Amino acid sequence: MGASTKTIETFGSTAAKALGFAVFCFGVRQIVLATTVTNKHQLRDLTVWTTQSTVGRNETLGVAKSVKLPDWMSDWELEHDGRRAHDFAKLDDQAFQRYLLEQEAEWKNELAFCLLPQAFKEKIKLDTWPLIARAWLRSFLLANLIYLGLGLTWAYYIYNVYGFRFFPTGATPRVGDVAEQVKVSLGALPMYSFLPALCENIVERGWTLAYVRVDEYGWANYLFYFFAYMAFVEFGVYWNHRLLHDLRFGYDKLHYIHHKYNKENTLSPFAGLAFHPIDGILQAIPYFWTLFVFPMHALTYELMLFSTAVWTTNIHDCVEVECQPIMGAGYHTIHHTTYRHNYGQFFTYMDRAFGTILYPDNSGKKHWNK
Ligand SMILES: [Zn+2]
Numbered sequence: 001m002g003a004s005t006k007t008i009e010t011f012g013s014t015a016a017k018a019l020g021f022a023v024f025c026f027g028v029r030q031i032v033l034a035t036t037v038t039n040k041h042q043l044r045d046l047t048v049w050t051t052q053s054t055v056g057r058n059e060t061l062g063v064a065k066s067v068k069l070p071d072w073m074s075d076w077e078l079e080h081d082g083r084r085a086h087d088f089a090k091l092d093d094q095a096f097q098r099y100l101l102e103q104e105a106e107w108k109n110e111l112a113f114c115l116l117p118q119a120f121k122e123k124i125k126l127d128t129w130p131l132i133a134r135a136w137l138r139s140f141l142l143a144n145l146i147y148l149g150l151g152l153t154w155a156y157y158i159y160n161v162y163g164f165r166f167f168p169t170g171a172t173p174r175v176g177d178v179a180e181q182v183k184v185s186l187g188a189l190p191m192y193s194f195l196p197a198l199c200e201n202i203v204e205r206g207w208t209l210a211y212v213r214v215d216e217y218g219w220a221n222y223l224f225y226f227f228a229y230m231a232f233v234e235f236g237v238y239w240n241h242r243l244l245h246d247l248r249f250g251y252d253k254l255h256y257i258h259h260k261y262n263k264e265n266t267l268s269p270f271a272g273l274a275f276h277p278i279d280g281i282l283q284a285i286p287y288f289w290t291l292f293v294f295p296m297h298a299l300t301y302e303l304m305l306f307s308t309a310v311w312t313t314n315i316h317d318c319v320e321v322e323c324q325p326i327m328g329a330g331y332h333t334i335h336h337t338t339y340r341h342n343y344g345q346f347f348t349y350m351d352r353a354f355g356t357i358l359y360p361d362n363s364g365k366k367h368w369n370k
């Protein structure tokens with residue numbers, strides 16, 4: 001590690017960087033708003049899902065198509081402020097968007113809550129638990145399911161099934177280290193789950209540029225904004241992570257917890273979410289603020305946010321697969337041993353652009369190939 005890569009930030013320099021980036025984002029947002037408003041289709045032209053057969057009413061409202069919902073959604077329609085499909089005429093675009101987003105939230109809840117006992121499901125109905133609390137519970141259940149389900153499956157395959165190929169004898173992590181990673185992660189999951197729940201609430205209020213139906217912008221714009229959004233997220237994650245190292249406060253108070261696992265035989269797939277809760281949230285928060293810069297499809301944003309839990313499992317398993325420009329486990333293992341390289345998330349672009357890349361082949365360390 002060369003001294004040139006060591007730049008210790010202060011609160012002032014960090015604030016200056018954040019301000020510069022915020023001004024840049026605001027400029028991009030203004031350009032996006034000026035160029036997309038004309039492309040955007042009116043929400044009332046879009047497909048609407050309802051439990052009622054309302055073809056005639058939809059025609060008068062200008063709603064192009066309607067999809068019949070299963071009958072259990074009629075409970076939601078009744079609970080949801082008593083609002084029914086016949087109220088669409090009274091809703092402006094923002095209120096209609098909110099209706100569609102909240103309806104989508106209920107679909108996701110039904111999916112996530114299907115394993116809960118019926119008696120508990122009765123207790124958390126909309127009239128007793130607000131949407132944001134139900135979104136938190138859903139995020140919490142899914143996060144646990146992904147973390148434990150994927151971690152156990154991953155560990156079983158890399159250690160038990162293919163361990164002889166990936167790890168020399170004695171190079172697998174000790175049970176005590178893995179147990180601590182699981183403990184730190186499970187302790188942080190309730191806090192992590194506030195981020196998607198709060199974001200969902202803010203998106204429902206129409207404060208971001210997130211949208212609910214692909215038809216609003218069309219597939220070409222959907223793809224364009226998706227890539228632009230993910231590029232900004234990559235930038236944000238890189239700098240948040242780098243500042244957590246370069247700012248003494250960030251490292252000493254938050255990020256050091258994740259860097260306790262700094263040897264190849266201590267890292268495991270379970271280290272992927274083993275952060276101080278605030279550290280984990282800081283590294284995920286670019287997914288939220290970028291919703292203010294680009295129109296992003298709401299469900300896609302959420303899937304990308306949760307897919308980071310899958311990705312972080314992969315990069316902590318110490319099983320190296322070189323595939324440029326993907327920032328795989330080989331790169332992240334180096335990050336855990338030098339502290340000063342490979343801060344990126346999915347790709348190597350940011351580390352290459354800002355001079356912090358260290359390739360697995362050049363690190364002078366022993367690595368194992370899949
Ligand atoms: Zn780090």
Ligand SMILES: [Zn+2]
Nearest residue numbers: 258316332336
């Ligand atoms: Zn890590």
